[in-house]
Amino acid sequence: MSCFTYDAADESATATLGALLAELLPNGGTVALCGTLGAGKTRLVQAIAEAAGVDRRDVVSPSFVLIQEYQGRRPVYHLDAYRLRDEDEFLELGPDEYFDGDGITLVEWADRVENCLPKQRLEIQIEVTGPQSRRFRVTAVGARYAAVVEACQKRL
DSSP states (O other): OOEEEEEESSHHHHHHHHHHHHHHSOTTEEEEEEEOTTSSHHHHHHHHHHHTTOOGGGOOOOTTTSEEEEESSSEEEEEEOTTOSSHHHHHHTOHHHHHTSSSEEEEETGGGGGGGSOSSEEEEEEEEOSSSOEEEEEEEESGGGHHHHHHHHHHO
């Protein structure tokens, strides 16, 4: 597995990471987002979606609706497993339709449904390091995402 760590001093640096991911992620790409409440999962999704042509103000946490679909230059699918009881409940949402789609699928609280995720994906662990700063550990799970990790590492 290839991985790298990115320290973002503020939201602007988070937006930089999101824009780069939006550019590099393949169609049908899945990103598993993990971190504590308030770590910045939704903020990173906003940055990725905005770079994909979606108005950032339209991107909100899908904790209560579970799935948000955004249409930009390419679709962004935003799923949230926080309020789900178990993996079966996640599977009832039909995530494979999104995983196999032509957009980017972003799953918040992905660690709660890890067995339901595609075998190949990008995993991002977010850690709060200060009031505005975050540490992102970006890991390629499977060869499909190794190039994304390597390109991010070179360009950040």
